Amino acid sequence: MRSKSAPRTGIDKFLTLIKTTMFGVIGIGLMAFVAQQIDPNNPFAQWANSDATGLTGAQFEGLVIAGLSQGAMYGLIALGYSMVYGVLGFINFAHGEVFMVSAMSGMITSNKLDDAGAWESNFILSLLFVILISVSISTLTAVIMERVAYRPLRGAPRLIPLITSLGVSFFIQNVSIVLLGPGAKSYPPMPEWLSKKRELFGLISIEGTRLFVILTAAVSMAALWYLVERTRTGKAMRAVAEDKEIASLMGINVDKVIVTTFAVGGAMAGVAGILWGVMFRSVVATTGFLPGIKAFSAAVVGGIGNIGGAMAGGVSLGSAEAIAPLLILEPLGVDGVSQLRDAVAFSALILVLLVKPTGLFGERLSADDRT
């Protein structure tokens, strides 16, 4: 990064222009939204978008909840990116595929259980079994991936493992296509008591599945936090992230810690995969790619290497992509805003990297990786 006192060149001015434009769009969009909420017929609201009707309270609540549950999932995946980046200093593109593998194995297991009748008669036990199987498979995938593709590349120039992980990602996606077929596959239906709408504290109503997703993500997050901050393994992981050489001099088995990191990240992606299945009930081979990249964006937004940041980044990115199209773009008169959700997510990433490249909550990287 260049220091603040460096002379301003043309490119700095251009970047300032981009930043100002983005903030300007956000600001005007929000103001237009507020104006339209107050009265769709006032002149400013009319100027921005004459067809705007504003949102009802219930619609807004729905958006927030959708954003939160989606964001919780991004957060869980983001943990794996963040931890691996913290320890090895490269983006593991294939992490999104670990998530997809888990969702796929969850689909297979739950459908088999459904065929056997256990899914309906004993839902909770079946779900636990599905989670157990899928999380083990995704953990195993992550560990094998590290062993086969990344370990031989330790110490190679940074872009080499990155390109490798891109290849691994495509390979796993296509393995799934050739073995399981290219079409979308669905989960068996969730029981009525889980999926029905619930009133929480008489204030908000939320679908049971979304509540389940948010709660599970929170519990997994807490468990991970405990592992990293309170156990010996976690201490070793933090030490390796700080400085691999010195950690190994202190008697830490660096290879083992790296494998553990991949395993833990894989397990978190595994949980996220099942949550995806529970929430959307549909999975394809490409399910992992876009959520994977968005989860990486979430990790960057929260500050890479920072575990709390990954979760917070996930929630912010998830909310931003759910809310921003309707809160900022729709009031400005953009058509078909829901098509632009992904574009909004990537724009958020670009904006954060331009304004605060270390992420919202600060990155935690070893001295090597910061340069």
Place this chain on the structure above:
Amino acid sequence: MTDTAVKELAQARGALDQDWRKVLNYGLLLALASVFISLANMPVRLDTRVVIEPILSMGYLSLLWLPVLIAYAVSKEVVLEGMTEHAKGTREVVAGLLVGLIGGAGISLLVMLIDNFDIRDPLVNWSPQLLALLNFDNGVGFGVIIWLVIGAGLGLFGGLMHVVAPTVRRTVAAAVIGLLLVSVMEAVLSDLSEGFKLEWLADWVYFKRGGLSIHGAVTVAVLAALYSLLGRPRVKTAKANFQALEGPERKQANLVALAVIAAALVILPLFLGKIVNELLANVGLFVLLALGLNIVVGLAGILDLGYVAFFAVGGYTAAVLTSPNSPGFSPELPWLVAILAVIVLAGLTGLFIGAPVIRMRGDYLAIVTLGFGEIIRLLFLSDWLSGWTGGAQGITNIPGVQIFGLANVKGTDPRAVFYLVLFFCAVAIYISWRLENSRLGRAWMAIREDESVAEAMGINTVTAKLMAFVVGAILAAFSGAIFAAKVGSIFPSSFIILVSVIILVVVIVGGMGNIAGVIAGAVVLIGVLGGPRQPGLLQEFADFKLLIYGALLVWMMLKRPEGLVPNVRRTRELHQEEFLQDAWLKGQIDDDDEDNGAEVALT
């Protein structure tokens, strides 16, 4: 290792003096790979493509090549300075046999499992067709035994390759490669023979329904073997002579070689049919894209994963400006005028995408450019911009390229498209070649090796990197504009991330930073396997090509990151430690003068 004829070898080890763990690992790897290939349905899907009529199809070949290679690889050892090298003997043969046997047992087990269980629900290819194919239609017992025999036989063959003299090994390899080459190039070769009025040759080599006839196969194998025995030494000397040339002579020789290649590229398409010309045109489009990405990734070392964005911008600009059907703004310019606008817009897009990302860390840059690529596709797809770009319906009815009333280049005439692409490829090659040896090119390479040092040496890194983006963008946009004119209609779905990844694979497999390498990569990969939507010579591989691309990318990165036709300097960067180690082993570095010594040894 040196190639000196007499090598001091320790005595061959006993047949049972095996590294059992390694043998088991390789065997299990082979078994796993064979079962995966079977369950991926490769044998069934590729069975329609015949290599040698009626004995061998690509389907069976997909299972047969692995045992030989892995059985050979199990006893291949890297002998470093200071290690004892043993003579090869029965030990290697036994190891190969065992590995092949374990691999064959994997398929036998699969045969039994398919016969007894039905898990077609998740595994879609767990089918009776696969079983029948693996059994050779002869019942389960036969299938189980035959695969043990085949595995052992091929393993034995692979192991034997260690024992036989190197000449024999090379000759066998040449015969096999020759056969495969002639089989893969079937469409091209039959077209050519027809064009030169030599139908009898094709009729003799190829069987009517595709694949080589047995006598044709024998002839090809014998010819390839003869070439390996007699022709190879001469080619080697000729090559050495060529490389020994210096100064003006070398320049002249290069010019002659270039003229021959150019003449061949201009003349040969006249004798080729529509399908092969179409294929050549597709290859050319990807050569253009790969040359552009080569400047960004290979020379400047910027990993741009959203490269498809520039392809899209080129395509859409040409489409909007030339098509009478473009919804918002439809000036119906001739293509040759529109291309000027394409250059300007592509350059601006390059600046616009390049500027925000240029100061980011390499890996953040990769993900942000990927994001830009996706944003641009989504914008073209969205209802918001559909007033100009047509949204999901795209833009249709794009006219061809009118060249001063001389010709109208359209998709219906692939040969003309090929010539157009060829012209732009020549321009791109010239630009790349001139840039590589220019001040800017050296600045790029300096940035690739170490950005801070480059900046300290007075290179304006921001301008240099932006230039890389702009030049890369313009080359990709050329490709996009030709693509639009060739296909005649344009949709957002042609510009998915996958295209970026495939271009990246082409550049990496060919050799980052090497013009010839990148072209070779595009010709081999796109020509044989095909692009994201375009079929290659092996059309039957359509379902598996992305799988192969992914595996190839990983394998190249692990084994040969500098690519098949490497750039000398790039190789040195990627293998710096090994170079230093080699130099040290050869005693060319003095302990107290290590840095200078390393420089001397490397240059």
